[in-house]
Structures are given as C-alpha cells and as structure tokens.
Amino acid sequence: MAIRNTTLRWGAVAQFFHWLIVLLLIAQFTLAWLADDQPLGLKKLILLARHKSIGITILALVLLRLLWRWSQHDSPPLPAGLKPYERVLARLTHGLLYILLLAMPLTGWMMSSARGFPVSWFNLFQLPDLVGKSKPLYDALVNVHGTLAFILLVVVGLHVAAAFKHHFWLKDDVLRRMLPGMSTRRGDHT
Secondary structure (H helix, E strand, O other): OOOOOOOOOOOHHHHHHHHHHHHHHHHHHHHHHHHHOOOOOHHHHHHHHHHHHHHHHHHHHHHHHHHHHHHOOOOOOOOOOOOHHHHHHHHHHHHHHHHHHHHHHHHHHHHHHHHOOOEEEOOOEEEOOOOOOOHHHHHHHHHHHHHHHHHHHHHHHHHHHHHHHHHHHOOOOOOHHHOOOOOOOOOOOO
16 A cells, blocks of 8 residues: 555555544543543543543644645545535535644643643643633633534534445445555556
C-alpha cells in the first residue's frame, strides 16, 4: 500500500490518521459517559484527566491530518455519478467533521481553563490556560461542548451512513479506498 494518496485510494498515512481518530473518538465518548455517571471524587477526576489527554491528542492528530491532506497532490475524487446536492452534502459533512474535531477539544480545554482545572497531556506536561477563570464562561462552555458533542455524533452518523450507502447500495469503492488492506475494484495503481 502506498504511503501517499492516489487518485484511487487514500494512502497509508491518511488511513492511519482516520482510523486512529475514530478509535480515540470512541474512547472519548466512552470516558465522558463513564465520568458523567461518577460522583465527584478520584475516579471521576481520573476519567476526566484521560478524557482531556485524549482530546488534546485528537486535536494534534487532526491538525497533522489536515497538514498531510493539504500536502497531497492526489486524493480520491468523489464518485462521478453523484448528484450535485450529494457532492455538496459530502463536502459539507467533511468540512463539519474537521471543524467539530477541532472545536471539541478546544472548547473542552477552554472549559477546564475557565473552571480553574489544569489540562495536562497524560501527566507528562501541563498546557497553558486558554481563558481566565470564570464561572459564567465555564457554564456557557459546558453547554457549547455538550451541544457540539451531539452535533458530532449526528455528523459522524451521516458519514458512516454515507459510507455504507456507497458500499452496499451503490457498490462503489468509496469505503474500500479508506480501508487498510483492501484493494479497489478498479485495481490499485500505486
């Protein structure tokens, strides 16, 4: 498999970023769900610290993924048979995913800063506060962060549904070209 993207499929680096971010998002939602069920105490703080560290990791990975994507000259195009509104929806969904994957960790980081809770990356180093301590700002950011999480779930659901539609209904290579170890039906010329 090629490291770089081609016009037929995403390269190994793009696939690595995509699937690692997927796994980390699953971990994020799981940690948030588990922390919500905990009373205030050490267990809750440990879960939230992991949640913050993974959020910062996602932020870094998304930035690296965007840099990698912008450095690529070849990328698989959208399928030729898509209707104009489907092309708009595909681009809108991908754009929203990137915006949300950047906004979620940033609002979480700001939320912690506004509450006066430090954000560290797996206890290896502490990040600076993004905003000053403010209870009203914290309360507003809790709502923003929660709303963005819900929107992210909806947009990810649309993304997954579209991938399945392409694979099972339209029977094209859209999903296969992002799966490691899968060749496209037209063959991989990498």
